[in-house]
Amino acid sequence: MAINLQKGQSISLSKEAPGLTKLMCGLGWDVPKSTDGGFFGAFKSTQDCDLDASVICLNQNGKMTDAGNVVYFGNLSHKSGAITHLGDNLTGAGEGDDEQIIIDLAQLPKEIVKLVFTVNIYDCIARKQEFVQVKNAFVRLVNISNNQELAKYHLSGSEYKGMTGMIMAEIYNHNNEWKMAAIGNGININGLEGLVKVYA
Template sequence: MTITLQKGQRISLSKEAPDLTKLMCGLGWDVAKRSGGGFFSNFGGGHDYDLDASVICLNANGKLTDNKNVVYFGNLRHSSEAIVHQGDNLTGAGDGDDEVIIVDLPRIPTQISKLVFVINIYQCIARKQDFGQVENAFVRLVNLSNNKELARYNLSGKEYMGMTEMILAEVYRHNNEWKMAAIGNGTTVNSLGELIKSYC
């Protein structure tokens, strides 16, 4: 049975799936339709919505020690091979997961204590886009040993109007087990690079 997480809720991955080794993090979204908008509408600047999923790997002090510890469309594979991004989706077209990140928990280096899953809108300022124009955003965790969905966190609502980046979830070590926290915090930073600086 899938757990539908609320903002701020935490679960133990070890308890929910004792045999868990490989985890798929699927991120998806739909673009909200503007009622009454014409073909040349300024909604979203006339561009496709390119949402990018990334993972920031932090140490026990919550710090990013090396930019190589950021897995995103420009660095699809962590050097440990423990985290692999399946590729960039430029439009969000299609059903289901728009971007997928595979995490092999036993292979996560011991110096990494927390994985922060984020979504940002590519060129959000130039394209005049924010998450108020996106709906049905979700993050889901799937146990790849049996393809069962462990948890789903749905992210939508007017509170994200004007926000251009979202910290969706954290997977972290605690007392020798892995846990997941649904964060759901929207920010107004303009790029992944800006967010990364806050962890340095």
């Protein structure tokens, strides 16, 4: 049975799924077609909200050493083969996961000790969109070997007024034990480039 995480909570993946090596991170959200108010002023949005999920790979100093350590819609596979993004969802339409990322922990280079899962709104300034419009956002982890959902974290859009990007969760190695932490920190940035600068 999956553990429902609260913001700031963490669990041991090694204990929840001994021998875990390969997992799927699913991210989902719903976006209403029209929204009043918000950080950018009252408006009616007729455009779909395109949220982009990404993984930023960090070393023990919490730094991203090169551009190849970001996996997103423009770079769907990490150079090691350990992380694969299954593609971009432009609208958030449909049930279940909107974007999925496959991680093989055994293939990760030793210097990578933390994976940061982020989501940002594509072209947010021009489209006048922010996370307060996003509903039912979640991140979940599934053990691929038996399709067991290990953990799930639901986010509330109401606390993200003015935010255009979000650090949703982290998977990190601590004392040779893989853990997941629910982060849920909203940030006001313009695109993935702004998110990446946080870890440069």
